[in-house]
Amino acid sequence: MSSPSGSPTLDDAQTPSRRELNKAATRKAIATAALAQLREKGPGNFTVEDIAAEAGISRRTFFNYFATLEAALASVTDGFLEHALAEFRKRPANEPVLESARAALMALADPMTAAPMAELFSLTHSDRTLARSELEAWEHCTAQIIAAARERFGDGIGELYLRALAGSVISCGKAAMSVWFENRGSDLSPESLAELRQHLIDAMGLLGSGFAAH
Amino acid sequence: MSSPSGSPTLDDAQTPSRRELNKAATRKAIATAALAQLREKGPGNFTVEDIAAEAGISRRTFFNYFATLEAALASVTDGFLEHALAEFRKRPANEPVLESARAALMALADPMTAAPMAELFSLTHSDRTLARSELEAWEHCTAQIIAAARERFGDGIGELYLRALAGSVISCGKAAMSVWFENRGSDLSPESLAELRQHLIDAMGLLGSGFAAH
DNA sequence: AGGCAAGTTTTCACTTGGTGCAATTTACAG
DNA sequence: CTGTAAATTGCACCAAGTGAAAACTTGCCT
Structure with missing residues (x-):
């Protein structure tokens, strides 16, 4: 071993430079601290300074990572939706779109994924400004679905079809x-998650x- | 005539008290001033103080009417969607829902209604924070559609059906x-509006x- | 009319969000 | 070890929002 801690001849495969690693860690630390503050004090009752303190950084650094307080919280939702999106992209291109969408949405009912989301949902529900940034996260996801669908269909497909479809799916x-959450609160038991899955399927x-049946 | 300006025996029909009238006028003045500033200086290049000055009121009064700068602009969108919503409520209850929705959306293609909306759309398009408040206005409208639909269907209808339907329609x-705007900019000619109508129908x-056909 | 009560606007002071800049510290290469 | 570039920090600043009390309007009652 020519050098301490890890072999320099090996770790040049990807991009795990110390800098990138630190940035990623800080980012996660901020998001975590933000969620912790939300849990602890409730929406609207804590400041960026509080988050920064809990994350062990300066106020200014917080803003180097997130443009707004809400954005830090929305990063949770982003991760959640990113997961579903990845699922969608994995589906075979010849599968009916709605079936792919259904399969992708199933990813949302995974316990590990749903847990932070459900918590955020419950904590966020009451507050206007927080809800606003949640909206934005879903909108962002819609845009990405549009991109993914466009890629799948090629140029033959109409823009209206793409946007109406993606918007409706989301x-x-x-x-x-929201129906699930209203019925079950943040219950993450297997039965509860099964109910969420069923809602998504329905x-x-x-x-x-x-929307013929009722 | 026992009193100056208007007959007291007659004007007690509705609620046009001086106070209400003044408030409504101020509200409209603020919204107009906000739009004027947006037009004149572009998104992000004017402050609440500027709007207040143009509307001839104090900064504080602005906040008595609107919680945020964006809300003042979103009031335009609100009026726009309110119009469509009223149309929806007028439809007979036994008509297929989607047909009612289609008819309601047609109201959006009316020149008088569409004009301020199209302008707002064009001015807003580039800016993140403005776009966010637009989102909120649509969300608000969705909630109202849910309420209207619930009223129409009575209690027999599932909550999931209601929300999925309203969200998809919106x-x-x-x-x-958005497709119309991207194709036509803020062209409000009859042909252009006909195109918007066609997009809505499609x-x-x-x-x-x-989403079977493509 | 005169005057009281309720509603509105304004002024002022204050907290927090968010940004630019210059100084400092940390990570990596030679 | 030393220079360079990236990241963090402190500081100063403007603008968003909010609370509270003073000043002004409007409506109502005798």
Whole structure:
């Protein structure tokens, strides 16, 4: 071993430079601290300074990572939706779109993924400004779905089709989540998650049938 | 005439007290001033103080009417969507929902209604924080559609159905608007508005057919 | 009319969000 | 070890929002 801690001949594979690592760690620390503050003090009752203190950084550094306080919290939602999006991209291109969407949304009912989201949902629910940034996260996800769908369909597909579809799918996902949350609070038991899954399936079913059944 | 300006025996029909009138006027003045500033200086280049000055009121009074700068601009969108919502409520209850929705969305393509909206859309498009408050206005409208639909269907209808439906309809409306705007800028000619109408019809068609056609 | 009560606007002071800049500290290469 | 570039920090600043009390309007009652 020519050098301490790790072999220099080996770790040049990806991009795990100390700098990148630190940045990622700080980012996560901030997000965690923000969530902790939210949990502890409730929406609107803590400041960026509080978060910075808990994360062990300066106020100014916080703003180097997130443009706004809400953005730090929304990063949780971002991660959550990113997960579903990755799932969508994995689906075979010849599969019916709504089926791919359904499969992707199933990822949202995974315990590990759903836990922080459910908590955020519950803590966020009452507050206007927080809810606003949640909205933005879903919107951001919609944009990415549009991109993913465009890639799948090629240029032959109309822009209106793409946007209406992506928006509707996301709306159905939101509807399922909110109904689930209202029934179950942040209950993450297997039965509860099964219910969420069923809501997601039902919502996509409604979408696929043109909301005919009621 | 027992009193100056108007007959007291007559004007007690509604609620046009001087106070209400003044408030309404001020509110409109603020919204107008906000839009004027946006037009004149572009997004992010003017402050609440500027708006207040143009509207002839104090900064503090501005905040008595609107919680945030963006809210003042979003009031334009609110009025726009309110219009469509009123249309929806007028439809007969036995009509298929999607047909009612289609009819309501048609109201958006009316020249008088669409004009301020189109302008706002164009001025707002580039800016992040403004776009955020637009989102909120649509979300608010979604909530009202849910309420209206619940009223129409009575208690027999599932909450999931309601929310998924309302969200999807609004998404399709947004999709049609954004595609139209991207194609036509703020062109308000009859042909252009006809195109918007067609987009709205198409989007609702997609929704009704479960996005089968492409 | 005169005057009281309730509603509105304004002024003032204050906290917090958010940004630019210059100084400092930390990570990496030679 | 030493220079360079990236990251963190402190500081000063402007603008968003909010609370509270003073000043002004409007409506109502005798």
